[in-house]
C-alpha cells in the first residue's frame with residue numbers, strides 16, 4: 146500500500162537554495178495563512194533559505210512540504226484554519242533531518258509556488274482546481290469560501306502538430322496515400338472543432354505541405370503558450386493486418402536526455418512550472434536539473450491522463466491497436482511542462498484502413514473523437530498554470 150501511495154505523488158516544485166553557508170541549522174519561524182480572491186496564501190518564514198520539496202498526496206488529499214534539515218519553531222495554534230479548502234495542518238519528522246508539514250485539504254485544492262528562489266520566505270498559493278470553471282461549480286465542489294469569486298475562464302491553447310510535411314512524406318500506403326497529407330487534413334479538422342469550442346484555441350505547427358523540424362514544433366508550442374500538445378500521425382507496419390489507433394506519451398528515458406539538453410542549451414532562460422530558471426545562478430546546475438526533472442515527471446503523468454482520455458472515444462471510431470497509452474522517446478513529446486501526446490490514427494499499411502483514412506468523413510470522425518477526449522481531459526484536469 147505504501148508503494149501504491151507513492152505513485153500518487155505529483156512532485157511539482159520546491160524552493161529555496163541553501164545560499165547561506167552558515168553552519169547553524171535553519172529554523173521554520175512562522176506560518177501564516179491569508180485569504181485572497183479565490184486563493185489562500187501560505188507564508189512560511191525561515192531564518193535562512195532551505196531546500197523544500199512540495200507535493201500533493203491523495204486518499205485523503207494532502208499537500209506536503211518537506212523541509213530539508215529544518216527545525217520547527219513555528220506555532221500552529223493561530224493559523225486560523227480551516228480556511229479556503231484547507232482543513233488543518235500538522236507536522237512531524239518522517240526521517241532524520243526532514244521537517245514535514247502536512248496540510249489536509251479538500252480534493253479540489255492545488256498549490257502554486259510563489260517564492261523567489263533566494264528567499265528565506267516560502268510562499269504558496271492554495272487554489273481550487275475548478276477556479277476557471279463557472280463560479281457555481283467551484284462553490285458546490287469545495288468548502289472554500291474564497292471560491293465565490295472565481296475568475297473568468299482562460300482560453301486553453303491546444304497545439305496540434307501534423308506529422309512530417311514537405312520533403313518528409315512519412316508513411317506511405319499501398320494505394321499511394323502519404324501520411325503527411327492525411328494527418329494535415331485530420332489536424333485541420335481537429336483545429337476546427339477546437340476553435341468552435343468556447344474557451345479553446347488551436348494552433349497548428351504546420352498549416353500546409355512544408356517541413357518543420359521537430360524542435361521547431363516544440364518551440365512553436367512554447368511560443369504560443371500551449372496548454373496541450375497533440376501530434377497526429379498514421380502508422381505503417383510490415384504486417385499488413387495491423388490496424389487501429391494508438392496514443393504515445395514520452396518515456397522516462399527520453400525525458401532524461403532532453404532535460405540534460407535543456408541544461409546545456411539556452412532554452413532554459415524561461416519559466417518552468419512557476420520557477421524562473423534565470424534566477425538560478427550558474428552554480429545551481431544540480432537544482433536546475435532536479436527542477437526540470439520534477440516538472441517533466443508531473444507532465445508525463447498528465448500526458449498519460451490526456452492519452453487515456455483521447456483513446457476512449459478514439460477506440461469507438463477507429464478501434465485500438467494498443468488499449469493503453471504507450472510510452473516512447475519521441476522528440477516532439479519532450480516539452481518539460483506541456484502535457485503532450487502523439488496519436489497514431491491508424492495503419493496506412495492496411496488496405497482497408499488506408500481507404501478509410503483518405504475519407505474526409507472518417508477524418509472528421511477521428512478529429513471529433515480526439516476533440517472529445519481533449520475536452521474530457523481539460524474538464525477533469527484543468528491546467529495548473531493561470
Ligand SMILES: [Zn+2]
Pocket residue numbers: 308309315316324378379
Ligand atoms: Zn508519422
